[in-house]
Amino acid sequence: MTGCIFNIQRFSVHDGHGIRTNVFLKGCPLRCLWCHNPEGLKKEPQIRFSPEKCIGCGDCAAVCHGTAHNFEGNLHHFIFDVCEGCMECPKMCPAEALEADGVIRSAEDIIDEVLLDRDFYEKSGGGMTLSGGEPFYQPEFALELLRLAKKNGLNTAVETCGMTSSDVIMAAAPLVDTFLFDYKATGEQRHKELTGSSNTQILNNLSLLGTLGANVILRCPMIPGLNDNDEHYRGIAETADKYDNIKEINIMPYHSMGVSKGIKVGIAPVFTAESMTYARAEEIKKEIEKYTRKEIKVI
């Protein structure tokens, strides 16, 4: 089985226990205003363009199936809207000015690469983490990766926004050691405003994982001005306290790297702010601690 991924990041030490390899699956059903991985939103492979690296050789225009590359002298304009996604130009570009955001690969092939660090997982208690995008946006592929990982005895974690069908959650639960489950906004209306979708299905899935007794860490991105308010802090605490299977809350302070990454894949920023300091995140942690006794970590 094949699927589309946009990165395999080895030696990840922030997402789950131990030394881990993160596999980033393309495609996401949500459109969060602050999206920090905008290159993962689209399900298909796409072009990432870094004009500062371009040497103006023009080889990209020669292989383009359409007319996405315009040159004014050495000045290179890439027209995202007319790119047909043939993905030929990154193969030619010597300068890595054009790169493929997303490749189609088989699950076996990906697991082989993940297994290169098996020794490190065994010594550290780490393993594979699926991330994205939203891993369950390619549900069968995500499940296949998890099955293969389990077949090879790997610890597994999934970073999910929770927006998927209950069937997928049911199928995934026995294959996943840790769910890193996002909690982004409190209240359905606010969730719609910030992410473009209702949170009903997401909360249903969280509840389902509670019923199934899955190991869940609640992950809360903190976005200045959008959700760093008392109502949301209470919401986080209440949600975490509602389920015994939620052992830990992670505070993830906003960083602005998504803005420049978005521009490289042709997405104009809809929200910008200064990156949140760790000191501020620690303050927020203290606020939330007023409402819950569950463990909270700033990561």
Place this chain on the structure above:
Amino acid sequence: MRDYRSTEERFEYSPVMESVYSDLMARIKPNRVREDTWTGRDPDGKNPFLDVFLETKGEPYAIRLAKSIVRSWMVTEPELFDGDILIGFPRPKRPLFEHFSFGIFVDKEALNYDAYRDVKEEQFKLMTEMEEEFVPLGWHYLYDEARRRFVDPEHPDDYGKVANGLWWTGGYQGHTVPNYDILVTRGIGGVHRQVTERLEGEEDSHKRETLEACLIILEGFRDWMLMQADFAEKKAECGGEFADRYMAVAENCRFVSWNTPETYYQAAQLVWSYNLWDWVDCVGRLDQYMYPFFMNAAEENRQWAEDVTASLMMKFLEHGVHNITVGGVKPSDGSDATNELSFLLLQILRRTHETHPRMSVRIGENTDPALLALTVKMWSEGMSDPSVAADELIIPALINNYGVLEADARNYTMLGCQEIEIPGKSNFGCEDGQINLAKVLEFTLNDGYHREWDGRRVCHSTGKITDHDTFESLWNAYEENVKFFVRNFVDLANMGQEMRAANYAKLVKTPFTEACIEKGLNLDEGGAVYNYGVVETAGASVVADSLTAIKKLVYEEKLISRETLEAAIAANFVGYEKERLMLLNKAPKFGNDDPEADAMMCRVLDSFWSEIKKYKSVRGQEFTGACSLLGGGIAYGWETWATPDGRKKGEPLGNTIAPRPGINKSGLTATLNSIAKLPLDLGVGGTTANIVIPTSIMKTPEMRANIESAMRSFLLSGGQLAQITTANVEDMIDAKKHPEAHQDLIVRVGGFSIKFCELSSVDQDEIIARYA
């Protein structure tokens, strides 16, 4: 501190040692590279070596050298700092005759003292006679041969054009660790008796001279210790709050001037004093030979045992001791040798947070996990020490590939920057020289011609790139030139060793290197038990990545023609930026766990290391590889032409065995995996991986546990050595702008930990590039 193993508790000096420590920090120079260390007073501006040689005309060279070494110490005024409990201080800075020997430095340097202004010419004439009579082998011996081989004798200076950027051969330092085990268990007198007995009935005049020179050293050391004792006693007689301490120093010196030490305090004074005579060289497995003394002392009075340890470590700090090794296994049964003293020594280094003494930690399957935990904790606090060494690779490699006995292999120590030896038993020629493989490739790609020296060929004519129809043909050409240069390298390296042997270099180490006395030979003429040669390597990863790029882009995918590649390289890529970027970006590179790129690196190293293993050092045994140069990677890179991995002329080569800066993009585990695939068992001279671990990923106990796991995994599955640079790139960039705010920023440079702000701007940029 109750538990030296703790990563939470910290060691603190006792109040008295704290004041000794603050005095030390007040007088110490910011740059403690050993040769520039603040040294003892220079009473009359004369050179005691020169004086003795001129006075003893007619006596054998070895005897004269021994006497001159003793004289140099006897004319140096002792120094005992307020409140300190150990005495001893380096001589005034002079050409390092006692280490490098006199003959090697018989040149104008020896006369470069104002005190000889009036007699300079006469002295020089005498010295030239001396050189002819007693020191047949000076540097010219080596250079004449090198010139004969490579350049027109009419233009001897041309040899520099060949050698610059290619190699340094003939030996240059010669770290070895004397047998401190024997020093503290038999004492000076014990070894003196052994030499005296050995001398009885010996009729070979050369051996007699060697043994007699050893006796002069031992007796001279005794006399000097007694002089130190008198000095301390006088200081005690002046009274004051520390009079008792000074009296104890005097008693101590008197006792160990001849006797076997009975207490930890005595052993510490003896080790430090002999270390001074040994040019403040490495001290080996300090936590092993001192442990029985330490335990006895600690049982009686722990505070005192700590004070003695702290004082010894301060001496090592002030004078820049190169390497102290802790942990590892016991030679007798291979069980974990880590003990309380191993941890205490690390805790003191952690407390001082300084770049010296540098320390190494030996890690094996059964090593107390707390040792690596403390190591990682020290890294997380911004230190680059200790570096780590892998017992599981090094011990079997020494046994299987180099015939070292099991008990000796288990007893290996780190020394120098990142070299491996058997303490007190070996002379691995650390180092016989260095060779830059990227330069060999450079000549090979240009039909043996020098790129910047018009029309001059320096090695075999093996064709240009365009002449090779297949990749294997090109590889064979490269290998032929490797063989050519290795053959010449070994010849010259061996001549360098003959020269050093004839000069009795490292004479002070000879009585304390096992087998030298039995054989009656000095250290550099094969006196030790183990006598390997060691060749340092630069440029291996550049050669591998260049060959991978040529194989893939030129021969397999034919994206670049041979003619274009040749033109691009010849032009240093000017006008060929597209080709340069293709070579850089479209072919895999070593250090990313890529099977093809890593296999090429294995092939390059295996080819070179197997070739040098075919040759024997003049001292008696084969050559082995080493790769621990970082400064070398910059210096050699400066002299190396553009290479087909996309590197422009003058850019740095890879540091140590690690990839070139910025080339490894796949994370720490991928780099460690790549390195662990290499045939490191053929490079047991010391092949280290310089690893960058930002402190930002070692902040929490969980994060540190991950780093511990990564290092443990590397060290137990094929890695050999690793040294760590821990600083964050943001700190370094800021330190360039505001050096004053970052005086404590420590980075690792090829075996040296050094304050970042003391590096040149070029070196700073190179290190920053490694983080980007």
